[in-house]
Amino acid sequence: MRAAVIAEDRTLEVAQVDDPAPGPGELVLAVKGCGICGSDLKVVNHLPIGYTLGHEFSGEVVAVGSDPVGNWKAGDAVCALPLVGCGNCQYCWDTLPVHCPHMEMIGTGVRPGAYAEYVAVSSAQTFRLPEGCGYDVGALVEPLAIGLHAVDTxxxxxxxxxLIVGAGPVGLAVALWCHHVGARSVVVSDPVAVRRESAAQFGATGIIDPGAEELSPAFERLAGAPPDVVVEAVGKPGIIQSCIEAAAHRGRVTVVGICSGPDPIIPVFASLKELTMTFPVYYRHQDYAHTLAMIDQSRIDPAPFITHTVDLDGLPEAFEAIKSPTDQCKVLIRP
Structure with missing residues (x-):
């Protein structure tokens, strides 16, 4: 099959690779849609040459391995958690494969991802797409589930x-779910004008340009009070401390942005406010299920996330382009 793999210079290149075969309990999907994630731009520098990224995907079942979990057949339209647990530990039994000590992630380091024509997935972590939910929207379930898990946590x-700091796809997914659950004020801060201005279509009631205003006074001007909850959706050093300083006394700070380097904070700022801080990671099985149910019931509309589409041949150029801020929200690959 054809896949976009990591080249020697840490860009992507399209190459011929082996077709995946389904192992026990696995399915092979013909990839119909796969999003480019911001985390891919980071991990591409650390994964093996020749590896295939891509963990936000939907597809059509083309092969079923032995002993699958569920009644699957060729032609089923699906999406899947890109997490494969051992299936034999308490975390897997609780449908929390992200915490399995033997968890392997599709498209982020162990199992080949969906920047390809085909991808192998765990049948236990696969969901049928509701009737009327196309493959494009099916590929958005993964980032939507991240936002849902953050809001729930x-x-x-x-x-x-x-207050949501960061208007990338994850920050906007958080805004969408905040609006869905009935938050009174949903204010999004981002230094890139086109990103923050797009926040209104995802439920934001106000926006902040952090280059022009400080977070706390700007938020209080818009909402009339400090934020009960501050969500960090950037993943860069220094942002968590800003969130702590902006939060209301006895408020909550949730860190969904992934920062892989040191990020110093001043704990006394959080202590004096008696803040609760949480660090959600990825999603749970039920986050996918709930996201699909809300799509099926037309309770949420994720279609505006998709701003650009490319085929596999256009992926290497698109991947390089989004390393700099643009007007793009979610770039979707249709292999």
Whole structure:
């Protein structure tokens, strides 16, 4: 099959690779849609040459391995968690494969990803797409599930004032779910004008340009009070401390951005406010299920996330382009 693999210079190149075969409990999908994730731009520098990225995907079942979990057949339209657990530990039994000590992730380091014509997935972590949910939207379930898990972990509820720092796809997914649960104010901060200005279509009630205003006074001007919850959706050093300083006393700070380097904070700022801080990681099985149910019921509309589409041959150029801020939100690959 054809796949976009990591080249020697850490760009992507399209190459011929072996077709995946389904192992026990696995399915092979013909990839119909796969999003480019911001985390891919980071891990591309650390993964083996020749590896295939891509963990936000949907596809059509083309092969079923032995002993699958569920009744799967060729032609089923699906999406899947890119997490493969051992299936024999408490975390896997609790449908929390992200915490399995033997977890392998598709497209981020161990198992080949979906920047390809085909991808192998765990049948236990696969979901049928609802009727009327196309493959493009099916590929958005993964980033939407990240946003949902962040909102759930932060215990965001109706009436809350929420500040979201970062208007990339994850920050906008958080905004969408905050609006869905009835948050009173959903204010999004981002230095890139086109990103923050797009936030309104995902439920934001206000926006902040952090280059022109400080977070705390700007938020209070828009919402009339400090934020009950601050969500960090950037993943760069220094942002967590800014979130702590902006949060209301006895408020919550939830860190969904992934920062892989040192990020010093001043704990006394959080202590004096008696803040609760949480660090959600990825998603749970039920986050996928709930996201698909809300799509099926037309309770959420994720289609505006997709701003650009490319085929496999156009992926290497598109991958390089999004390393700099643009007007793009989610770039979708249709292999």
């Amino acid at each position: 932060a215990d965001i509820a109706a009436g809350d004032n929420v």
